Amino acid sequence: xxxxxxxxxxxxxxxxxxxxxxxxxxxxxxxxxxxxxxxxxxxxxxxxxxxxxxxxxxxxxxxxxxxxxxxxxxxxxxxxxxxxxxxxxxxxxxxxxxxxxxxxxxxxxxxxxxxx
Numbered sequence: 001x002x003x004x005x006x007x008x009x010x011x012x013x014x015x016x017x018x019x020x021x022x023x024x025x026x027x028x029x030x031x032x033x034x035x036x037x038x039x040x041x042x043x044x045x046x047x048x049x050x051x052x053x054x055x056x057x058x059x060x061x062x063x064x065x066x067x068x069x070x071x072x073x074x075x076x077x078x079x080x081x082x083x084x085x086x087x088x089x090x091x092x093x094x095x096x097x098x099x100x101x102x103x104x105x106x107x108x109x110x111x112x113x114x115x116x
Contacts, residue, residue: 022049026056033062041093044068044076050084066090071111072097078114 029040042050050066057064066088070076073096081090094111101107 022052025049026053029053030056030060033057033060033064038063039065039067041067041069042090044070044081044092045074047077047080047084050081051086054085054088064088067093069093073100078111 032040042053044050050068054066066085068076068081068090071078071092071094078092092111092115097111098104098107
């Protein structure tokens with residue numbers, strides 16, 4: 001399939017959205033999956049949306065990989081993401097969490113410990 005770096009996920013990580021916007025985002029993701037996109041960027045700080053999206057896409061019976069944008073300073077929590085994705089394969093996109101850290105090695109270790 002094709003890859004998707006979804007700018008809507010990044011936008012959702014930063015701004016308030018309405019229920020109508022959320023429904024539109026779900027449609028965007030579903031249309032992408034129907035067109036063989038299998039790697040989706042998701043807003044790490046909106047676990048409710050992640051959970052709703054995962055449930056919507058489960059019915060499509062496609063193997064999806066999620067890329068969580070917004071870990072750490074933007075509010076994304078790994079434990080909550082793992083719960084919302086319910087065993088689905090996911091990757092973290094991490095930036096400020098490390099780059100703004102006084103001890104990058106410790107930040108990486110702390111984050112990794114939450115994954116396993």
